[in-house]
Amino acid sequence: MSDRPSPTAAEPEEPASPTAVRVLVLNSGSSSVKYQLLDMRDGTRLAVGLVERIGEGTSLLRHTTRTTGETRERADTFADHDAALKAMAEELAVDGVGLDSPELAAIGHRVVHGGRTFTEPTVIDAEVLAEIERLIPVAPLHNPANLTGIRTAMLLRPDLPQVAIFDTAFHTTMPEAAARYAIDVATADEHRIRRYGFHGTSHAYVSRTTADLLGKAPEEVNVIVLHLGNGASASAVRGGRCVDTSMGLTPLEGLVMGTRSGDVDPAVIFHLERVGDMSTDEIDTLLNKKSGLIGLCGDNDMREITRRIEEGDEQARLAFDIYIHRLKKYIGAYYAVLGRVDAVAFTAGVGENAAPVREAAIRGLEELGLAVDGELNAVRGGEPRLISPPYARVAVAVVPTDEELEIATQTYALVGKGGA
Ligand SMILES: Nc1ncnc2c1ncn2[C@@H]1O[C@H](COP(=O)(O)OP(=O)(O)O)[C@@H](O)[C@H]1O
Numbered sequence: 001m002s003d004r005p006s007p008t009a010a011e012p013e014e015p016a017s018p019t020a021v022r023v024l025v026l027n028s029g030s031s032s033v034k035y036q037l038l039d040m041r042d043g044t045r046l047a048v049g050l051v052e053r054i055g056e057g058t059s060l061l062r063h064t065t066r067t068t069g070e071t072r073e074r075a076d077t078f079a080d081h082d083a084a085l086k087a088m089a090e091e092l093a094v095d096g097v098g099l100d101s102p103e104l105a106a107i108g109h110r111v112v113h114g115g116r117t118f119t120e121p122t123v124i125d126a127e128v129l130a131e132i133e134r135l136i137p138v139a140p141l142h143n144p145a146n147l148t149g150i151r152t153a154m155l156l157r158p159d160l161p162q163v164a165i166f167d168t169a170f171h172t173t174m175p176e177a178a179a180r181y182a183i184d185v186a187t188a189d190e191h192r193i194r195r196y197g198f199h200g201t202s203h204a205y206v207s208r209t210t211a212d213l214l215g216k217a218p219e220e221v222n223v224i225v226l227h228l229g230n231g232a233s234a235s236a237v238r239g240g241r242c243v244d245t246s247m248g249l250t251p252l253e254g255l256v257m258g259t260r261s262g263d264v265d266p267a268v269i270f271h272l273e274r275v276g277d278m279s280t281d282e283i284d285t286l287l288n289k290k291s292g293l294i295g296l297c298g299d300n301d302m303r304e305i306t307r308r309i310e311e312g313d314e315q316a317r318l319a320f321d322i323y324i325h326r327l328k329k330y331i332g333a334y335y336a337v338l339g340r341v342d343a344v345a346f347t348a349g350v351g352e353n354a355a356p357v358r359e360a361a362i363r364g365l366e367e368l369g370l371a372v373d374g375e376l377n378a379v380r381g382g383e384p385r386l387i388s389p390p391y392a393r394v395a396v397a398v399v400p401t402d403e404e405l406e407i408a409t410q411t412y413a414l415v416g417k418g419g420a
């Protein structure tokens with residue numbers, strides 16, 4: 001698969017000690033860091049936290065010790081990721097689970113773009129860092145932040161294996177017919193232009209959990225996964241392997257998202273350049289940060305949008321309708337790609353919580369064997385559950401994603417006692 005010598009699956013320099021049973025997971029965004037410390041013997045979350053608004057004046061750290069359920073908040077000026085991660089380390093130390101503990105086996109990092117080079121969890125070394133850096137132009141919002149998190153974590157614990165888990169890895173099984181754009185082959189190859197897909201850790205976890213919910217092995221089922229968070233993507237998973245996904249070269253293609261447009265005619269860009277007198281950077285910002293739900297109605301939070309709709313707000317209604325129309329088109333498209341569908345699974349912030357989105361996306365698809373039961377759809381809860389009526393040919397499910405657990409599991413399998 002690789003177009004370069006692959007540095008994947010390098011062995012850690014030293015095997016983890018038998019007492020090293022914890023994994024720290026870092027998901028570093030441009031101005032935030034989400035973290036979790038897990039005990040891999042049973043998946044217990046020892047601590048869960050978030051640092052927001054890094055480098056924006058007043059930052060906020062929210063740290064929950066899961067064992068006691070206590071949450072501590074700290075407003076401070078964290079100028080950069082270095083300061084934020086040091087504060088995280090202090091909070092962990094207060095709980096007696098500090099970063100200096102010999103029980104820590106590894107730090108697992110979410111890395112958004114791994115190109116075609118990385119198809120597996122990978123122990124990070126200088127060569128891996130350089131490759132993640134080389135991929136910045138195709139994940140400008142995500143890879144720089146991921147790199148900053150990794151570099152800071154390396155300074156905090158230089159002796160520990162740092163493992164990268166790539167959003168793109170699950171999608172590397174896509175056939176060429178789905179992964180290639182219909183543009184000149186030589187140009188595409190020269191610039192590595194193809195569809196990579198993202199949120200793969202979530203699509204992998206949710207498709208497997210959906211099979212479980214149906215009482216089947218992943219190999220036996222075809223699932224359409226709808227990961228609807230702030231970023232949103234759909235995937236078609238046949239027998240546990242991804243065969244198509246809605247995000248492409250970058251996480252801009254596909255569904256309507258919180259601030260991203262998803263699919264547009266590429267000629268919109270030339271038109272804005274020629275007629276709208278906008279620069280490439282301005283158009284990039286427009287499509288990535290000022291479009292999607294926020295561009296359509298001024299809000300990117302689905303809670304606010306459904307509230308406004310209830311008050312009769314037409315602009316919010318139209319934004320919702322555009323969001324649903326696109327979602328429905330992808331459900332239909334992936335139904336056709338898969339031929340036979342066993343389940344449609346909704347996940348992430350919107351998919352797990354917004355019952356009106358699930359109802360509207362499935363409405364009218366009865367001829368495809370899809371239906372949502374109003375009462376089941378209204379149930380709230382953190383467990384995977386079916387929301388389709390018993391007579392429906394295709395299961396519709398709400399399956400909470402757990403990217404952190406999946407990252408920790410893959411990290412531990414590579415470096416911890418779970419390793420080969
Ligand atoms: N109770 C809720 N009802 C409707 N939508 C919700 C609810 N909770 C969260 N959301 C939506 O989920 C989004 C965040 O999803 P999440 O998966 O956490 O995103 P990300 O990981 O991309 O930050 C919010 O912007 C909001 O639109």
Ligand SMILES: CC(=O)OP(=O)(O)O
Pocket residue numbers: 112142167198199229230231232251
């Ligand atoms: C790849 C991507 O869109 O990630 P997120 O949803 O975290 O922005």
Ligand SMILES: [Mg+2]
Pocket residue numbers: 229230348
């Ligand atoms: Mg997310």
